[in-house]
Amino acid sequence: MIRIALADDHAIIRDGIRALLQEEEDMAVVGEASNGHQLLALLPDVAVDVVLLDINMPELDGYGTLQQLQRLYPQVRVLILSMLNHQEYVNKMLQAGASGYVLKNVGKAEILFAIRSVAAGRQFLCTELGVDMLYKLSSEGDQPTPSEEDKKVPALSRRETEVLKLIGEGLTTSEIAEKLFTSKRTIETHRQNIIEKTQVRNTAALIKYAVTQGLL
Template sequence: MIRIALADDHAIIRDGIRALLMGETDLQVAAEASNGRQLLELLAGNPVDVVLLDINMPEMDGHETIRQLQQHHPGVRVLVLSMLSHEEYVNRMLEAGALGYVLKNVSKAEILFAIRSVAAGRRFLCTELGVDLLHKLRGRGERQSAGEEKKSPALSRRETEVLKLIGEGFTTGEIAEKLFTSKRTIETHRQNIIEKTQVRNTAALIRYAVTQGLL
């Protein structure tokens, strides 16, 4: 049974999700909150597996809530459920620790799949956001081939391995285990990659890996 907490300041949204999940034998709404602060109070005595989290909420917004969850409830997986589709919001929430991001206009089938995917520890991006990202990457690739081609920085074999694993969604600790080295070494590789590619964050690193054919 996947225990779910709903955090959204609109009761009608919470009611709609609860109704949508009714009849799903492996899913249970175990807690509801109207903001991040209330959610954290509820989780203190009511553990859950997945939090469906809105971004814009009073008292404590979604970004700060994820930060607090990472600190106090690291085992809880977060699926952002929002109307905000801009790449900046998506990047910010995923970098904060969310495992998935879906828009509130997705179908029942997609949100159910998203919840189960995140509960299983898999990253998830809804179809609309994924298609938008692919279009942007394709457009950048076409501009590059039309005369804006940039010479790719030379990454070492190990840096390339680390970049691929980052792109596949592995954490620093998981990458260290896979490559039989320390977290500090992986962080050093990550910093070197960022400096060589001149990107700003993990999401940009993943885009770079895709455009270079590494993923």
């Protein structure tokens, strides 16, 4: 069971996320807070695996909260859930120790996949941010020459290749499932298999890898 704490100053956001997560058998919301101080006051008494953390909060914002979490509760995984899509915010939070960054406009399947990923010790960056970062890297000419080791392209199945191409086009898990006439869970499984086979850490790295290896 993944024990989750929600930290967001908008009650309607917390209500929506809680309603979404309560449908999942492997997840449970064990605490809520409207700012960083409330979250930190909660943690000594409640066991938490993953914190869904907003950035803009009163009293103690997400960045300050993340720093405190890293110092006091380094075992707790932090998934940033924000409307802020500027690369500077993404870099700042990831460098401060966040395990992932998801925009609030993502679909249900992607946020569930993100939570499960960070809970398992992996990093996660939502598809929209990953694609944006890839385009920026490409426009800056930051395309590294693959080494001989990098050229050992893993064997992806036909369906995994299809899923990878659709991820590269910026489609969400839901959109890919609809396009390929299959379930979201199946797409999540394909996506995780691709990440494991390519040994990348997040969506941005996956797309960048696929481009340099000629998979996209």
